[in-house]
Amino acid sequence: MNAATLTALVDRWRPETHTFHLRAGEMTPTLQDVSMILGLPIQGEPLCMNTTSDGWRKKMENLIGRAPPPPADPKERAPAGAPFAWIRTHFGECPEGADRDTLRTYTCVYLWYMISRTLFADSGGKLANWCWLRTLTVLEHPWSWGTAALAYLYRQVKISYMYYPL
Incomplete structure (x- = not known):
């Protein structure tokens, strides 16, 4: 990720309106933007899932046949x-x-x-x-990947804004 670009976007983000304030004016990425620019479907079921990671290695092995090895130190936290x-x-x-x-x-x-x-x-x-x-x-x-991408973008900007407020 380009830290300078991310910082510039966060500097221009207004959480109260969910918009970016740029030289050309106010801008809000929409689902139609995501669909047109990224070519992702916005029709279909939303990607709503439980993101808990309990037992993720075993589940990954079941899905693709292998998983990364656990850390050498059992007390070490692994993503x-x-x-x-x-x-x-x-x-x-x-x-x-x-x-x-x-x-x-x-x-x-x-x-x-x-x-x-x-x-x-x-x-x-x-x-x-x-x-x-x-x-x-x-x-x-038929997942709605465009919806997930836009929601993830907003989440990442919000997190960045929380850690690097204006």
């Missing part, structure tokens, strides 16, 4: 997700002659990697949050 380096190492290249289930798993992990680096990036820029992986295991489901 609920996979480092991008781990994903590239274990899923960087699909095996030759892979069966349909393997192709599906690699496709799901690739999409998880991509959306975690672009639409739903964490503040450190090194982790794919595991909660997005769960939604991608049902590729046929």
Whole structure:
């Protein structure tokens, strides 16, 4: 993430109106903007999910066959997700002659990697949050990804504003 750009946006954010105040005037990203600019569907079911991370490693193993190893020190707190380096190492290249289930798993992990680096990036820029992986295991489901992206943008701006107020 570009810290200077994020800081500039936070400086121009007005939480009372949920708008950015720019030189050209007031601007509010809308669902239509998200749909037109990012090409994401805004029709479909909302991405409403439980984000608790209890037992996430076991659940990840059930979904994609493996999970990052736990920290060496059991008392050390580990984030609920996979480092991008781990994903590239274990899923960087699909095996030759892979069966349909393997192709599906690699496709799901690739999409998880991509959306975690672009639409739903964490503040450190090194982790794919595991909660997005769960939604991608049902590729046929008509999720409203545009709605989720806009809500996540607002959430990230609000968090940034809280930590770096004007």
